[in-house]
Amino acid sequence: xxxxxxxxxxxxxxxxxxxxxxxxxxxxxxxxxxxxxxxxxxxxxxxxxxxxxxxxxxxxxxxxxxxxxxxxxxxxxxxxxxxxxxxxxxxxxxxxxxxxxxxxxxxxxxxxxxxxxxxxxxxxxxxxxxxxxxxxxxxxxxxxxxxxxxxxxxxxxxxxxxxxxxxxxxxxxxxxxxxxxxxxxxxxxxxxxxxxxxxxxxxxxxxxxxxxxxxxxxxxxxxxxxxxxxxxxxxxxxxxxxxxxxxxxxxxxxxxxxxxxxxxxxxxxxxxxxxxxxxxxxxxxxxxxxxxxxxxxxxxxxxxxxxxxxxxxxxxxxxxxxxxxxxxxxxxxxxxxxxxxxxxxxxxxxxxxxxxxxxxxxxxxxxxxxxxxxxxxxxxxxxxxxxxxxxxxxxxxxxxxxxxxxxxxxxxxxxxx
Numbered sequence: 052x053x054x055x056x057x058x059x060x061x062x063x064x065x066x067x068x069x070x071x072x073x074x075x076x077x078x079x080x081x082x083x084x085x086x087x088x089x090x091x092x093x094x095x096x097x098x099x100x101x102x103x104x105x106x107x108x109x110x111x112x113x114x115x116x117x118x119x120x121x122x123x124x125x126x127x128x129x130x131x132x133x134x135x136x137x138x139x140x141x142x143x144x145x146x147x148x149x150x151x152x153x154x155x156x157x158x159x160x161x162x163x164x165x166x167x168x169x170x171x172x173x174x175x176x177x178x179x180x181x182x183x184x185x186x187x188x189x190x191x192x193x194x195x196x197x198x199x200x201x202x203x204x205x206x207x208x209x210x211x212x213x214x215x216x217x218x219x220x221x222x223x224x225x226x227x228x229x230x231x232x233x234x235x236x237x238x239x240x241x242x243x244x245x246x247x248x249x250x251x252x253x254x255x256x257x258x259x260x261x262x263x264x265x266x267x268x269x270x271x272x273x274x275x276x277x278x279x280x281x282x283x284x285x286x287x288x289x290x291x292x293x294x295x296x297x298x299x300x301x302x303x304x305x306x307x308x309x310x311x312x313x314x315x316x317x318x319x320x321x322x323x324x325x326x327x328x329x330x331x332x333x334x335x336x337x338x339x340x341x342x343x344x345x346x347x348x349x350x351x352x353x354x355x356x357x358x359x360x361x362x363x364x365x366x367x368x369x370x371x372x373x374x375x376x377x378x379x380x381x382x383x384x385x386x387x388x389x390x391x392x393x394x395x396x397x398x399x400x401x402x403x404x405x406x407x408x409x410x411x412x413x414x415x416x417x418x419x420x421x422x423x424x425x426x427x428x429x430x431x432x433x434x435x436x437x438x439x440x441x442x443x444x445x446x447x448x449x450x451x452x453x454x455x456x457x458x459x460x461x462x463x464x465x466x467x468x
Contacts, residue, residue: 295426329378
């Protein structure tokens with residue numbers, strides 16, 4: 052099997068191809084919205100605090116509700132949850148666009164919008180990931196999960212490109228939001244055409260009982276515990292630079308804070324290019340070494356960013372940051388889902404989403420630290436934290452490997468089927 056064939060093998064299945072295509076378009080719309088919300092809030096108020104407050108709703112909703120969303124995803128058919136998780140954010144994006152066009156948008160409305168989108172995501176993302184496990188053969192699950200990450204990386208490229216092309220034209224910000232909403236005209240029929248699979252029957256228990264069972268399941272398994280804690284830690288570090296970049300550009304390099312667009316684009320392209328070959332690695336014994344390499348590459352990116360004396364080198368730092376972050380997320384998610392029993396897929400993914408919620412809630416902390424000790428020093432702390440977390444993941448992998456020829460190498464590769 053060639054590398055490229057292994058990379059895209061899950062797309063040979065019609066149902067998965069439709070789910071993947073819909074997820075790509077929906078995630079592009081979501082990504083554009085997340086990128087524009089701070090700009091809209093800042094334009095209304097001229098306040099960086101308001102720009103951060105407008106995004107707070109997403110983090111609060113994800114942290115509080117996502118574990119429950121995972122329990123629900125493991126209990127019920129996934130299709131309705133995914134559909135609602137696409138319809139609700141689509142309506143929020145449409146309403147936001149109409150309010151911007153009508154010059155009636157406010158920061159509280161933006162915050163409520165991110166809160167509603169966060170609630171929808173808390174149910175939709177675990178359901179969609181668990182649905183993947185029901186649509187493809189078990190042997191292709193690692194590759195299918197990796198391709199989901201590639202779709203996200205593609206959206207991180209398309210999002211800034213669409214914003215650059217559309218916002219500066221006669222469409223403006225409001226028209227761009229309406230364009231984003233129009234993407235769901237394609238997304239919803241694709242999702243509606245998929246089969247409504249059903250989870251395996253099991254004894255009905257309370258939500259709190261099943262949530263506790265999910266936490267115990269992840270914590271009691273050395274592989275899942277390592278992957279989960281590593282994911283949360285690396286996500287908190289890996290996205291913190293977005294909070295610090297405007298200050299680095301303005302205070303250290305004398306650039307406009309709005310010059311971050313090129314950096315985001317370079318980071319996204321680097322992540323996408325790295326993800327394609329890595330999607331073919333997740334089913335091999337190179338998965339764990341590749342995971343560790345990606346984590347250390349991310350740390351190198353933080354060091355370059357912290358010490359960059361020019362805007363050009365800040366842009367260059369986006370390459371290792373993009374490769375490391377995208378590679379780590381892709382491999383970690385694939386290993387998480389392929390090492391978990393299907394009955395726990397929703398809860399496992401919802402627990403992983405705590406990383407994104409924590410990142411959003413900790414953004415003001417990173418900003419306050421940078422104001423106190425300096426943005427470059429804070430970036431170096433992120434580099435050290437990333438290195439330490441990655442080293443702990445590597446130590447757990449080495450301690451728990453079973454090299455015997457007769458014993459399964461649990462930490463080496465997804466379970467064979």
